[in-house]
Each structure stands twice: as C-alpha cells, then as structure tokens.
Amino acid sequence: MFVDTHAHLEMLEDVEIVIERALAHGVSRVVAISSNLESSKRTLEIARTFPQVFAAVGVHPHEALSLDKRVMEELEKLLENTKVVAIGETGLDYHYMNSPREVQIASFKNHIELAKRFSLPLVIHVRDAHEDVVSILKEQISEGIKGVIHCFTGDYLTADRYIDMGFYISFSGIITFKNTDKIREAARMIPPEKLLIETDSPYLAPFPFRGKRNEPSYVVYVAEKIAELRGEPLEKVAEETTRNAKELFGFY
Numbered sequence: 001m002f003v004d005t006h007a008h009l010e011m012l013e014d015v016e017i018v019i020e021r022a023l024a025h026g027v028s029r030v031v032a033i034s035s036n037l038e039s040s041k042r043t044l045e046i047a048r049t050f051p052q053v054f055a056a057v058g059v060h061p062h063e064a065l066s067l068d069k070r071v072m073e074e075l076e077k078l079l080e081n082t083k084v085v086a087i088g089e090t091g092l093d094y095h096y097m098n099s100p101r102e103v104q105i106a107s108f109k110n111h112i113e114l115a116k117r118f119s120l121p122l123v124i125h126v127r128d129a130h131e132d133v134v135s136i137l138k139e140q141i142s143e144g145i146k147g148v149i150h151c152f153t154g155d156y157l158t159a160d161r162y163i164d165m166g167f168y169i170s171f172s173g174i175i176t177f178k179n180t181d182k183i184r185e186a187a188r189m190i191p192p193e194k195l196l197i198e199t200d201s202p203y204l205a206p207f208p209f210r211g212k213r214n215e216p217s218y219v220v221y222v223a224e225k226i227a228e229l230r231g232e233p234l235e236k237v238a239e240e241t242t243r244n245a246k247e248l249f250g251f252y
Contacts, residue, residue, distance in 0.1 A: 088123025
C-alpha cells in the first residue's frame with residue numbers, strides 16, 4: 001500500500017473518481033493540502049467526505065499577503081477537526097515572489113506557532129529559500145515539532161540539514177524527469193525512516209504522464225523510481241514510506 005502525502009484535491013473536479021482510482025492502485029491514504037483559507041475549507045470538506053483522505057490546512061507562501069488576524073482565527077477553528085493532520089502548506093518561495101519576502105517569513109512563523117500550539121506537523125514548501133527556511137526552523141522549532149519538506153528539489157547535503165532537525169523529505173514525480181541527478185542522488189541516500197512520497201497533484205505528473213494532469217494513483221510511479229534508485233524491492237519502499245507517513249501524520 002502507498003500514501004500520497006501531498007495532493008491538492010480541491011483543484012480536481014472528479015475527486016470521487018480520482019479516489020476510487022487511487023484505491024485501485026494501492027494508494028490507501030491521501031493527505032489533501034491547502035493553499036489559502038478557502039481551499040482549506042474545501043480540503044477539509046473533502047477529507048470529511050472520504051475516509052481515505054486527511055487534510056492539511058494553511059496558507060501557501062504565494063498567498064501570504066492574505067494571512068491576517070481573521071484568517072488565522074478561521075484556520076484555528078479548522079484545526080480543531082480530527083481529520084486535520086497537518087498545517088500547510090507553508091514555507092518560503094523566493095522564485096516567484098508572489099508575496100514580499102518579509103510577509104512570507106511572517107506567515108511561515110505564524111504557521112510554526114500553530115504547529116506548536118496544536119501539536120501538528122508542518123508541510124513546508126521551499127523554493128530558492130533553503131538558507132532562510134533552515135535558519136527560521138532552527139530559531140522557531142521546539143523539541144517534538146515535526147514536519148516534511150515537500151517536493152524536495154535540493155541535494156543530499158541540503159536534505160541532511162533538515163533531517164538533522166527531525167524533518168522528513170518527500171519526493172514527487174520530478175525524480176522521473178531528465179536532468180534531475182542531484183535530486184535522484186538525494187532520494188537514493190535519504191535514510192529510509194525519513195523518506196516520503198507524493199504527487200503534488202494536479203501538478204508534476206511523473207513520466208510517462210508528464211504534461212498531463214497528475215493524480216494520487218500516480219504516486220506508485222514515484223515509488224517505483226525510488227525503488228530503482230535505491231536498488232530495493234518496490235514493496236520495501238511502499239512499506240517504509242507508508243510507515244513514515246503514518247508516524248508523521250498520525251493516521252488511524
């Protein structure tokens with residue numbers, strides 16, 4: 001069995017069919033990720049509808065300008081639901097800069113505080129911002145705070161910095177693309193107890209579906225590539241990543 005630890009299900013019109021197809025391919029759990037307050041509400045509703053789906057609520061760094069006091073209060077209300085298993089996605093994105101740097105940092109720190117208060121893991125987005133993310137995490141996290149660096153695109157040395165702080169590293173369909181040697185090397189070297197897989201649906205469909213809409217059933221292709229890179233049976237990767245997902249998100 002597999003777990004897709006990062007999918008934006010609220011962006012898909014045929015969620016029921018997508019979930020059925022995921023189950024048919026051995027994907028037993030999906031963590032549905034949010035980008036802003038409205039998507040958090042829709043994501044939680046999907047999670048409440050489908051037993052296999054769990055929710056992460058939060059505000060993406062692209063949308064950090066929207067995170068005001070009212071939004072924070074609304075997010076806190078959502079966090080009281082038992083189907084919410086994480087906070088995010090949050091983090092920093094200095095590639096597109098859809099929100100100013102200082103606004104993104106403030107939003108990220110607010111999410112970290114929520115993680116502390118509600119004892120939930122963080123789902124962290126990082127693009128062109130590893131130094132600041134590492135620095136903020138070292139300043140802000142307390143013992144017991146966990147999380148995942150989603151859709152990891154750095155090298156192993158960068159991954160190791162997050163692992164040293166207790167974070168998991170999640171790989172997407174990007175590892176099936178050409179010219180991703182440093183990411184593949186990281187996927188090969190990550191300790192098995194810190195490894196996760198995801199789709200980031202509807203984005204980043206793996207080969208042979210690249211350029212098409214992604215969905216949770218395709219997480220199997222990510223697992224297959226990781227098994228190939230690590231020289232391990234697919235069943236071993238499935239077992240390890242599923243166990244890690246359950247430990248991080250507390251699935252029942």
